[in-house]
Amino acid sequence: MATPGKPLIEVVDLEKDYPTGAGVFQALRGVSLSIATGEFVAIMGASGSGKSTFMNLLGCLDRPTRGSYHLDGIDVSRMSSDQLAALRNREIGFVFQGFNLLPKMTSLDNVALPLMYAGMGRQARRQQAQTVLERVGLGERSHHTPLQLSGGQQQRVAIARAMATRPRIIFADEPTGNLDSETSHQVMGLFSQLNRDEGITLVLVTHEADIAAYARRRIRFQDGRVVEDVPQKAVAA
């Protein structure tokens, strides 16, 4: 578990350049912040302000151009791609705007997939996947494929997949972006529960103020920089 006194996530002067036709584009221009275990953070900002770029770095899907990222006190930039894969597998869950489920697989198989990469046997991982699906209220839908589920249900399967290996952090990039308002609040309720009951650290990108209101801290991005970082009173889930 987290080392006392040290933040779970600590980034310093984080920069990300994208090569473009006309030289490089600086998507992140020096971001420094830390997030403690158990926090629920909402990241906001205009489109193109660098939120997804930042989330991908935090989620160890991408590497920064400059700056440092310590996850639980460990310098992520020194890790090999295999170590990063293991980190994504065990410590991090990722929830995408477009769900990113494998379309030909059942919910159960989708949720069991990270457990397969964790080296778990078929029976055990199917059992655990079923448990997690029940936890997100989709125990009855375990043999449906994504196409047979509504958007909200698909996103809950995706959350179940992110939770399957019991990670400490879940990153969610506009998880309600493709959902209607009612479903959005159901999904957010689930996130709040995970944060509150299981102590999972949550970092979530959103445009919408009422979604951000579920979090207890709000960070605003603008042109690749943090322009606001404030605690807020969480709404009841």
Next chain:
Amino acid sequence: MIFTSLFETAWHALVTHRMRSFLTMLGMVIGVAAVILMLAIGQGAQAMVRSSIESMGSNLFIIMSGATTSGGARVAGGMAPTLTFSDADAIRGLGDIVAAAPVSPGTAQLIYGGLNWNTSVYGTTPDYAVVRDWPMESGGFFSEADVRSGARVAVIGAVVGRELFGDEDPIGKIIRIRQAPFEVIGVLAAKGQSLDGRDQDDTVIVPITSAQQKIFSSSMRNRARLIMAQAVSDKRMDAAESGINELLRNRHRIGVGQDDDFTVRNLTALAETAASTTRIMSLLLGAIAAISLVVGGIGIMNIMLVSVTERTREIGIRMAIGARRRDVLWQFLIEALTLSLIGCAIGLGLGIGGAWLVGNLAGLPVAVTPASVLMAVGVSFLIGVFFGFYPARSAAGLDPIEALRAQ
């Protein structure tokens, strides 16, 4: 990641893209079936040649009446034979020769009861059985005394026995050969086809004297169109051949510079040529089939590359939730391997079935050997690995975030 999970994943991918998997496998199926079938035909031909050679008799010379031109055509074939019975005796007397039999070949109609049968007739001496390594099925061969006295006795081949006698015991029965009555005293063991495709068991063998007096025209008394001779060992074949040449030139008083009036053929050498021809033929067939196997492999690589491109997003998702590069590499490699091995299994079935059909319907000799099956499986495995590796490596080399962005 657990090994069995790799197969589950591969299986899932193949089943969800059934049509594509099938089309990809088709190349392997056809390739393997072709290899199995071609090898079966080639090896069948080789086996037939081998057994024909074995049935011919070993270390065998055939000495023919008449000269050979430089072009190889025999001249004076229609004239009276130049070889005599005593030539055969003299050849038998050579140190390198075990046995020598004069042979007077022809054809005749056999009659027994209400049945008749056209077959080849050989007039010869008891040495013939030695030279041809031809054991008896029942009864015995005729003796030198039978030859001297021109006895009307006959030894029949297995086919003649079957056609004329059926289940009846032929020994002691009288058959008519071109009207002349002969007593059957022996039945030869079956030998099967000769190198030129004739059925060696469709024959009747009689003393050469009786053949010439009772069956063929008597103008060639004491003369034979052929002499068959067996050398003591394959190492002495060359010495025996020059011994025969020298002996016959002396006996026939052929001077220096004059053409021989006989031709000596080393049948064993001819047979070896035939054997190596079929060997080359079967290698060629195998090679052509192997090319189609490689084409099948390239087909797999092709589809796997397309599949990696199409499934880039899937690869990105898998990486995002913890697949290591080697997990992705293995996933695609095992997929290619599974494809090629299933293709191989179906191809084996088709190839063996096809060989069976060719053997039973077309009547060609076929032989599916364990070695050719093992080879097909081994080659399919290698093809799966070889042609699966490049697509698998390009999948594993994808950047997670780039892959996730793909459509």
